[in-house]
Amino acid sequence: MRTKQTGGYSVIEILIYVALFATLSIAVINSYTVVLASFGATRVNRELLEAGSTIMERMSREVRQATSVDVTSSVLGSSLGVLQLNTTDTAGYVTTSKFIIENGLLNMYTGGSLVGSLSGAHVSITNLIFRKITTTEGEAIKIELTIQNSTSKTLRTENFYNTIVLRGTY
Amino acid sequence: MHFILHTNRGFTIIEVLIACAIISVTSFALISTAQKGIQLSNQALRQVQAGLLIEEGVEAVKTIRDNGWSTISGFALNTIYYPSFNTSTNTWSLGTTNPGILDSVFTRTVVFSEVNRDSNDDIVSSGTVDARTKKVTVEVSWPSSGGSTSKAITFYIADIFT
Numbered sequence: 214m215r216t217k218q219t220g221g222y223s224v225i226e227i228l229i230y231v232a233l234f235a236t237l238s239i240a241v242i243n244s245y246t247v248v249l250a251s252f253g254a255t256r257v258n259r260e261l262l263e264a265g266s267t268i269m270e271r272m273s274r275e276v277r278q279a280t281s282v283d284v285t286s287s288v289l290g291s292s293l294g295v296l297q298l299n300t301t302d303t304a305g306y307v308t309t310s311k312f313i314i315e316n317g318l319l320n321m322y323t324g325g326s327l328v329g330s331l332s333g334a335h336v337s338i339t340n341l342i343f344r345k346i347t348t349t350e351g352e353a354i355k356i357e358l359t360i361q362n363s364t365s366k367t368l369r370t371e372n373f374y375n376t377i378v379l380r381g382t383y
Numbered sequence: 384m385h386f387i388l389h390t391n392r393g394f395t396i397i398e399v400l401i402a403c404a405i406i407s408v409t410s411f412a413l414i415s416t417a418q419k420g421i422q423l424s425n426q427a428l429r430q431v432q433a434g435l436l437i438e439e440g441v442e443a444v445k446t447i448r449d450n451g452w453s454t455i456s457g458f459a460l461n462t463i464y465y466p467s468f469n470t471s472t473n474t475w476s477l478g479t480t481n482p483g484i485l486d487s488v489f490t491r492t493v494v495f496s497e498v499n500r501d502s503n504d505d506i507v508s509s510g511t512v513d514a515r516t517k518k519v520t521v522e523v524s525w526p527s528s529g530g531s532t533s534k535a536i537t538f539y540i541a542d543i544f545t
Contacts, residue, residue: 229396230399233399233403236403237403237406237407240406240407240410241406241410243410243414244410244411244413244414247413247414247417247418248413248414248416248417250417251417251418251420251421252417252420254421254424255420255421255424258421258424258425258427258428259424261428262424262427262428262431265428265431265432266431269435273438290470290473344468344470344473345473346446346473346474346475347473348446348449348450349449349450349451349544350449350450350544351449353442353445353446353449355439355468355473371428371432372432372486373431373432373435374435374436374439374485375435375438375439375442376438376439376442376443376446376468376475377438377442378442378445378446378449
């Protein structure tokens with residue numbers, strides 16, 4: 214009597230509900246994976262952007278302030294390059310700035326002592342070339358940098374370029 | 384008992400459809416937000432790269448000026464030039480032929496235009512042409528979702544060494 218009252222489901226009804234449930238599950242799981250993937254991609258982008266802009270901004274600033282390039286201590290025209298600059302510090306004393314890759318990190322030295330690493334733990338530098346441009350009136354440095362993220366499974370590389378005239382050579 | 388069972392019969396097809404619609408709309412909104420997020424973060428990265436390329440373009444024009452003003456004054460006005468770097472001579476030069484897209488993303492152009500000065504030597508739109516100053520516009524453009532994005536910088540370059 215009771216079962217007859219509640220009726221139960223017919224096969225057609227069950228089919229419809231199962232189909233709906235399956236479709237919905239696919240939609241929900243799909244949106245979940247898309248959101249996760251975009252989170253990952255955004256993080257990789259941020260790591261590359263942060264490392265690239267920090268490295269390029271700092272190197273550009275140092276090159277701009279420099280008075281000359283120490284050619285014998287630098288590795289120019291090939292990767293992984295080393296750049297040593299003769300410069301003056303904020304107090305006006307003569308000193309040196311050096312950019313070198315050690316143990317996968319791009320380290321900066323001032324006057325021979327380590328200032329710190331410009332590349333964080335999230336990226337690796339796959340290409341770094343310094344080229345010295347000599348003009349009639351001065352010198353300039355062209356920097357070519359390629360960085361790769363090292364935290365995610367999907368590896369991305371991005372290139373950054375800049376050329377800076379050494380204002381101290383004028 | 385019979386009465387209670389009768390009113391709690393479960394969902395009708397309309398109710399299920401409405402629930403489906405709500406869930407679909409929600410997940411669609413999530414996906415589109417995520418995709419917009421990726422798009423914006425890609426754009427931020429491109430903006431930084433383009434900014435550096437523009438700076439490089441400006442400095443490249445300066446290295447050309449440092450090799451002699453005659454090169455700068457020899458460039459045709461209001462004509463699109465493309466900077467290119469020769470890795471064997473380590474020099475920047477400007478050419479009218481497009482050397483190709485940088486990094487398969489960016490196109491960089493340099494355009495020179497005339498500078499006019501008035502009797503006080505101030506830069507004005509119409510006046511005496513100053514042959515020892517040029518107005519330079521460096522532009523970097525790249526394809527983005529919904530067309531093309533570009534960034535440009537305009538500066539003056541002067542013959543300061545002769």
